Amino acid sequence: MLLSLEGATVRFGGRAVLDAVELDVAEHEIVCVLGPSGSGKSTLLRAVAGLQPLDAGRVLLDMRDQAGVPAHRRGVGLMFQDHQLFPQRDAGGNVAFGMRMRGASRGEQEARVRELLDLVGLPAAGRRAVAALSGGEQQRVALARALAPSPRLLMLDEPLGQLDRSLRERLVVELRELFARLGTTVLAVTHDQGEAFALADRVVVMRNGRIAQSGTPLEVWQRPADAFVARFLGFDNVVDAAVSGQAANTPWGKVPVPAGAPQGSRTLLVRPAGVRLLPADEGLGCTVTARTFKGTHVAVHLQPEDAPRLEAACTLRAAPDVGDEVGVEFDGAEIVVLG
Secondary structure, eight states: OOEEEEEEEEEETTEEEEEEEEEEEOTTOEEEEEOOTTSSHHHHHHHHHTSSOOSEEEEEETTEEOTTOOGGGSOEEEEOTTOOOOTTSBHHHHHHHHHHHTTOOHHHHHHHHHHHHHHTTOTTOTTSBGGGSOHHHHHHHHHHHHHTTOOSEEEEESTTTTSOHHHHHHHHHHHHHHHHHHTOEEEEEESOHHHHHHHOSEEEEEETTEEEEEEOHHHHHHSOSSHHHHHHTTOOOEEEEEEETTEEEETTEEEEOOTTOOOEEEEEEEOGGGEEEEOTTSSEEEEEEEEEEOSSSEEEEEEESSSOOEEEEEOTTTOOOTTOEEEEEEOGGGEEEEO
């Protein structure tokens, strides 16, 4: 295992910002840590980098305890959200900085700068001033600088956070392809689930300094561990329920659940795709209170008379108008019994 955290704990003012975290990252794996502000994800990154001392536990790189090893000797690359490029140096000078500090010859520096700027899609940018670069170009230079010393572990702190959405979506695909080509091991933190799910081999969701769930993007998306993870991923149709057999009693009435679902008092997630609209005189009666165009579908918000609000996913042509009365039924294939 390239990286292991064993009981990693950091306290600020007596409060555990990292609370006995256990995490392994294998060589060549891309792991993205997700979580709301204050969940401890950036503190985790800083602890691995050696920028934040632990109050308890261990960080191991190649099975070696990093206690007392300063950040510049850990052999990891770190890229921050704001890039932190040196404004007095041109793009090539920024990329070469780490190699120069390690005593690389001028020839080695120049060859590596050319190689990396070409790799990140900026083959002619070596002499350009940092201030003359766009946000996306600065991000690429910062990435090249982090890769220049050939770190075995590259850590990214909200790497695309300052870029507009279309550029983020394009660069995240390029990053995944680049890391796969280089065989880079990556530990990244982000609040953007779309970014994490597109980039990662494994997603780690944090809450209050602890890991709430860890799994492949598909596993986490299909089976959130609990109501917190489900709501963090953007699912609103989450309620308490009593499961018996292949049905559950909910505030929305009796709904189907998958075979083999855990029984008894549970929390239920109904994906928006599992909320099927019917004529107003059938199923659970609801009023359409809002509709939001999502690009691939329309999110329709429905208010039953005496139950929590529901969200349904509809095609643009099938979406009812605000104020319409509709009925609702539920598709058991899109229902998850949490926990």
